Amino acid sequence: MIKKIKSIGNLAVFKGFEWDSNVRNNGGAADTFKDINIIYGRNYSGKTSLSRIIRALEMGRISDKYNNPEFCVKFSDKEVTQNNLTSHGKKIRVFNEDFIKENLKFIVHQDDGIQSFAILGENNNIVETEIQTIEDELGKKEQGQETGLYAKRVQVISSYDDAKIVWDNAKRALDKQLSDKATDRKNGIKYQSERFGDQNYNVQKLSNDIREVLSESYKELSLEEIEQFRKLSLEKALDEFSIIELPKIRLSNFVEKTEKLVAKKISSSNKIEELVKNAILNRWVNEGRSYHKDKLSNCAFCGTLISEERWKELDRHFDKESKILEDDIDSLIVDIESEKKSFSLLKVDKSKFYSKFHKTLDIIQTDLEEIIGKYDLILDSLIDQLKERKANILTEKDFINPNKDVEDLKVIWTSYLNIKKESTEFSKQLLNEQKHAKDKLRLNEISNFLEIIKYQDQVANIKALSIKVVENENKKISIDEIISQKEQLIKTKKAELRDEEKGADKVNELLKNFFGHHYLSLQPITNKSGVRFEVIRDDKKAYHLSEGECSLLAFCYFMAKLEDIDTKGSKPIIWIDDPISSLDSNHIFFIYSLINEKIVNNHIFGQLFISTHNLDFLKYLRKVDGKFLNASGKHQNYQKEYFLISRVNDTSKISIMPKYLKEYVTEFNYLFHQIYKCSVIEVIDDSNYITFYNFGNNARKFFEIYLYYKYPDKGMTEETLNLFFDGDNIPALLTDRINNEYSHLCGVFERGSSPVEVPEMQIAAKRIITKLSADREQFIGLLKSVGEDTSNISSASEV
Template structure:
């Protein structure tokens, strides 16, 4: 069964809807769907959106028109239904909504289309008898909610499942108990072997390694340490040893590439054509002019130094002098200077030696090595600074190439230091190895002695044999259960195979016509099954709507609604559905129907679904109060244990699901609703911004309520204002205020300027109190009945 719409987001009018925070009863308990679920909501409130979620669980597809839709549908004993997990529930679901109509009755939308045919089981006494015999042998499933006991193969499966469950629980209990003991010994903090690595030698010890050790100590050839040997091994462990010294990455310093790039830039020539000769000869003057050009260009027309005009010819000469080639060279030099500076900083981090990692016997050699490493770094830094100086020199005199002496690549000095370090590191680690090896062996032998004592204490061999015996029994019972399940599958396959022999599409059309004629009296409008051939010459059936012997066109909305719903009801008898007890969702089936046809739709649902009890769960939604009234006559519809009522409401662009108010669930009249609105207005806080709708609707609600109330109170032909005066008696203030509100606040025609001013809230609240006080004064018994109809107890009201 579907338990709830756990959450809905980004789906039409539903945004951030959370069931558990919204759907709670008076005791603050989360309300769930029941066997029967009835929804009421006005048009465009979101009823069809809910049906589309459930239809997606039926078809496995959700409209791609929704952007990033999210929902979770909780279903008993299976994973939640979500947009990425639509059909894993395994439930048989049938949904009637406008999408069902569009998918199956395309004729209603496009007269040139036909109606999707379906087959129901036809008549064949011999096969029917065989099917019934197979079904009797198969039996029925247990259903505690409907007090149905399992029979046949299903009873056999129930008993086999019980035995398998009992055997599995016995095995799991014994196995879990043994595993808990093993886990405690292996990884319990602080007593487990894992947390005594100083004694037993394995910081990553776990239950898998423990089982391996158990296997070792269980071998007949294993001899554990004696107590004297244990003492000797513990003494050995007290001797300390250094940890292995990790490798240092081999230095890779490419000075040659840096030298080559610098030489290319420093010695590179720049064309002297169009250059200012005076600036070529004086690098300082050239740099001064370059900076001045950048300060004046597009900013100043006169020279800031001498105050003279800068002619266009002078600008042209400067542009030719400081051309793109020189600017590009300058950028390349700046980039290589930055790279050189980075190398100078980086070299300090290469081959950092920590002599504290070594035994003290190595410290003297390491001090010498550290000094050699620092000397090598100084040499390399000097080489790098030489390259940088050459680059800076060329940048300062950019237009004139410079001589460049190659820098010797001394990076091998650093590599030699690394080789020496690796020699010392290897010797230090080897120095530890003999001590460490003996200690490692000692720890392993101590651990095996601990494991040996443990297996003796818990009688591991005996317990393990018992667990294995229980597992064998559980496997055998599970296999027996699987055999019965397989037998049920084969039986169902035989039934379905024989039912396919009786498939008859024409009887599908006959069933639709039966509903049209018997329930609605539409014998002039029928559904016909027409035989045709497909492109391969095979038999092909299609349905057409016929009126008076001819294909029907221009169906009214009411006729379309009747045919669509009758088609859906008949399809519940098709070979894919009949006998499967589906979850049924019927979305507003009475669109465009008059009151007689609304009653007939209710009768069809009652007779064909509820009487036969061929459903697991049913949902019906409507916008029509008359239909809602009829739905309450359905079997178990007033049983609180079997049926729930829900209200779908929309405020602006957001919809939500709530429990149906009592006045709407128990009394389906507008009169009760109007009284409830007046009562809420009388008790509302005037400064509560969430109650503004009560005041803006008060004029209409009060006028309509008093028209009905006073008509039955004073059924003679006196005017409404006279009825108000008579009703309120000596309270002239109440009758005048009520008459004003009825006329000014329930109409804008002739009083359009009233819509330009805000509502007088205290006046509304006072009038509501006048009305209620007068009803209570004149007929307290009726007043109490009205309060009860909207779920207000007398003591609560007082």
């Protein structure tokens, strides 16, 4: 159903028209088209322009004579513009002058025929029964009222749509999770390149990684591996460094020397016996000797003079051999201590290595400390034996050999050096190694992500839902094919019934039964180009048809064509543009009867539009009414609305028809209302100046009607105007002047180029209204007929 002509721009007399701004009901809300729509407009107001918009929707094209036309027609379910004329999918049939020119060319070129059409032929009961059976199976196609296969298709489409929505939602939800994981600014992998290694990461790359994570070859990382890769991913390139060489291990040399010094014998001749026997006393005396020799002559302990003989005796006891042995012992101890110190400097510095080597370095460090500690104990045992011999320098000792070696120290230090080489090589491959680490961390992250969102469950669910979509889609395709085949079968069978002659008979039937026209008829003529209709009068081709005959024939042709095989049963949107032209009142009534009986009462339309300029026809159209069976099987009235097309200068607009024109359809009521409005206007502005502009014509026509019925023997004359104003010549002359000068110019050409003299027009309008109000009952009736308030009118003097 067409709800409104939403907008029209640059199309004939419609320029910048907006429906919602103009077509408003009494409540101020925008109104819409209904089931039946009556449109009134004077000639040249734009009725045919509207019908051409609707015919463009029927034909899929609009006249190229319009310069960049724009319009928007709003249907119940979509909007159609000049750019998508055929997208509405509705069946539309329009009667206007373009329809006549295209189908009844003989009206313009009398040697041309009339476009033929076929309706269902007679005596084809079997085929018609077959068609009816198929149509019953197909059911009704009207939106919201489908039955049969059409109803089943609606159900299938609904099931398909529901399944697709569920599938779409599930897929969209998973896609959103994947998209966020890949590229979300807060948590997306793309924005964690320092950890996962790809600043250009996207959903496609995530999909590739998911495939790898789900493959059989993928192995999950341990916590230790994760930490290792995490540290590696954060590594900075380290500077080159050197490691001290392992000192030479001199243990065997120290053992050998210690053994010699500890076991060395000192000659006992010239020794002081008591000192030889007492090592402590010997050491004490030797130390005292060093304090006194060449320094003191008396003993610092007892004060006794130390004799020369005693000094010689002591020198013989502490001879050169003993001194040399002591010095050798001291020297060897210093060497051993130096050895200990040099090996104590051997340390593993992890800070100079990449984190991947730290675990191995910890092991090396532990082994190194252990072996160095072992070496220290061996060296300390040698030093202890040397010190013990020195303390008893005169007595040789048995050497205790540690019988241990520390050659493993070389192996450990070699391992350290090898790690250093590996670290140097690793520096060269750091970027590749970090990329590998970040790839591993990224895959681990994705693995955890998939587990959190239950990815495989979602994929399985989406797959199951997609199968349902495909199943429902196949059902949809299947029923569409079935319906299409049956619709095509109907067309094929109807083609068997095509009968152009019956099309002509249908037009003749309407001409005869509704108009009693026995003189004109259509006759099918077959030639090389097919079948054409010719207009026949007195068994001969008719020429020079009157305008009224052309109008009758054209409309009967249109009505008959509503029963052609392309239209019948489709309940189209029907637009009839001003079918009344040069027809007498009888024919006007028959046109109305034909519309009411054949279209409305037979319910062959989906929506009906009728436009006219004729007030008599408009009066009949008020009676167009009817009921239809709704989806519940109950009778329901067609909704009906009235519209007015009005033109000011070169621009037209559509509005709701005024009550007086809709309910009291006579020109007399309209003219009275225009005079009344002129009499009561207080301020002249753009919204009402037209009332004064048209006052001359309106007043003249009003008096022609009013005075004709009051003085049927004279009509409107100077005498009857004086009689109307009770013999008062002044208002009569004033009114006559306005009627003539302002409606005809009456030879005063400059009047047409001068402003309208509002004061004298309003004076004349007031005098006319005052005179009419003298007949109170008629006056109140006139006011009510045009929707004016009469509650304050009690006498003529109050008007």
